[in-house]
Amino acid sequence: MEHIKILMVDDHPIIIEGYQNVLTATKKDDQTLYIDTANNCDTAVAMMERASKKYPYHVCFFDISLPGSEDGKYASGEDLALLARELMPRTKIVILTMFNETFRIHNIVKEINPDGFLIKSDLTSMELADGFQQILESPPYYSSTVQSYIKKTITSDIYVDDINRKILHLLAQGIRTKNLNEYFDISTSAIEKRKKQLKVLFEIEDGKDETLLKEAREKGYL
Template sequence: MITSNVFLVDDHPMTVDSYRSLISQIKTKATDDNFVTAFSCEQAYNRIIEKHNDQENFDVALVDISLPAYPAKNLLTGIDVAKLIRNYFPACKIILLTMHSEPAIVTTAKHEVNPEGFILKSDIDATSFVTAYQSITLGATFYSDTISKTQNNTIIKKLNFDAIDLQILVLIDKKIKTKDMPNHIDLSLSAIEKRKACIKNTLLKEKSSNKELIVEAKKLRLT
C-alpha cells in the first residue's frame, strides 16, 4: 500500500477536520493517507522542519493564506508557508485556500508559489472540493472561478502594476517596515523604495503616508 503524506494548515481546527474527512472518503485500497496538521505559521514551520529532518516528504499540502504569523522566521501568511514547503519539498502539490480574492493577494500568491490548486473557499462545496482535490493529485491544475477572474483584473492592468508591486502593497498592509522588506522580496532596499514611491505616485499623485496608501488600495479593492 502506498502512503500519501498530506499536510493540512488552517487556523480553524474544524476546517482541518473537514478536509481530513473529505480526503479520507476518496482514498483507494492501494493508498493510505497520513495526515499532518498545523494551525499557525509557527506550527507549520516546525512540522516542515521535522518532516525534512526525518528525510520524508509531503505529497500534498492544503494551506490557508490567513494564518497567525511567525515573525521570527519571516512567515507572515500562508503564502510564506507555501513558499517554504516548495523549497523543502519541490514535488509537493500545493493547494492554497482563502476567503480573500483581492488582486494583490491572489497575484502575490500566484507569483510567489505558483500553486497546483488555488481555491476561494466560497467558490466550492464538499462535492466540488473532492473533484478539485482528485484532479490536482492526478496532475491537473485547478483554480476556482473567482481566483481565475481575479487574475484578469482590469484595474491592475490599467495601473500597470506587476506582481512585485502588489507584493509590496501586501507587505505595507501587513505593517512591514520598508527596511525589512528585502527579507520578503528578492530586491535591494533601494529598488523597493523606488517601486514604493512609484506606487504612491500612481495611486495618490501626491506625498502620502502608508496608511493613506492602503486606504486607497482598499478602495480600489487591490488589498
C-alpha cells in the same frame, strides 16, 4: 497502494476537520492518506522541517491568514508555501483562502504558482474532492473565482510572459512538448503546467494543442 502524506494548515480546527473528513470519505480505494495538521506558522514550520529530512509531504494545504511565527519570520500561508517550495521542491502546494481580491490572487499566482488554488467561498465537498484528485494527477486546479480572474487578466504579463509566448511559438513550429525543455531552463513538468494554464486562459475545452494555437493566433499572440 498509494500512500499520500498531507499537511493541512489552518487556524480553525473545525475547517481542518471538514477537509479531513471530505478527503478521507472520497479518496480512491487504493489510496491511504496520512494527514498532519497545524494551526499556526510555528507548528507548520517544525513539521515541514522534520518531514523534509526523511519523508516529505506529497501535498501541503495552506490557509493564507494564520498566526505568525514567534520570531516574525513567517507571517502567513504565503510565507509557508514559499518555505515548502524550498524545503520540499516536489511537494504539491495548495492555497485555500477567504481572500478573493484580484490583487491578492495575482500575487499568490505570481509568487507561489500553486498546484491548487481554492477560494473558500467557491468550495463544496465535491469540488474539494475533485480538486484534490486533479492536483495529485495533473495540476494545477483552480476554483471558479481564480479561473475567472485568470481569464480576465489574459493580457497580463504573468500569464503570457516571455516563456509562455516562446512555448506557443515553438508549438506552432511543430516542436513536441517533450522536446520543449531543450529550449528552456525549466523542467518538462513546469512546461506542462504552463501549457495547462494557457489552456485555462484561452478557454480551451477540448484540451488540444491545435485548439490552443488557433485561439492564440486569433488573439494576436502568434
